[in-house]
Amino acid sequence: MIDPFCLRLENLRETSGYTKKELSTKLGFSANVYGAYERGERRPSLETCCKLANLFNVSLDYLLCGKEYSQENLEIEETKLKEVIELFKEKGLEDPFILQLEKWEELSQEDLQELTNHFNWVVHKARLRKKA
Incomplete structure (x- = not known):
């Protein structure tokens, strides 16, 4: 399956009229680095994604997810x-309690993942109850 992110990069580059080598040079990389992004062999850093978004004049939302804000x-x-x-x-x-923003700010990434897992479990239990 072709990665939509890689296809977006290729489309943006072609639309902008750059070659892969030109983009690698503009980004300060060796000649083949950008091509590796399009082929899905490498992933650009966040810093590089920001540079690409600016270069192509698109939002990070569009570059990363394909959706414009x-x-x-x-x-x-x-x-x-x-x-x-x-x-x-x-x-x-x-x-x-779950809608009180100040409470959410106290939670770590691990806490949020635990909460997500618990929520999924509770939804699963509710579906089982409905089937019974």
Whole structure:
């Protein structure tokens, strides 16, 4: 399967009129480094991704994920959050602990992963209860 990130790099380079060698030189690398990014043999660092995004005049969102940040995307995410808050209210939880931002800031990456795993487990249990 071809990596969409690699295809985006190739498309952006071709659209911009650069050769792989020219981009390697612009980025300060040896001649074949950029080509290795397009072939999926190497991954650029965050610093290099920032340089590429600037060079191609695209956002990091687009470069890395293929989605441009837009007001429409932000509005969709806000709508989803409002739906989650409404769901809590429908279940009788007016100010759920889980929506208190200051609590989230205390959590480490490990804590967030544990919380994600627990949430997935609880959803799995709920689905099993519904089937029974």
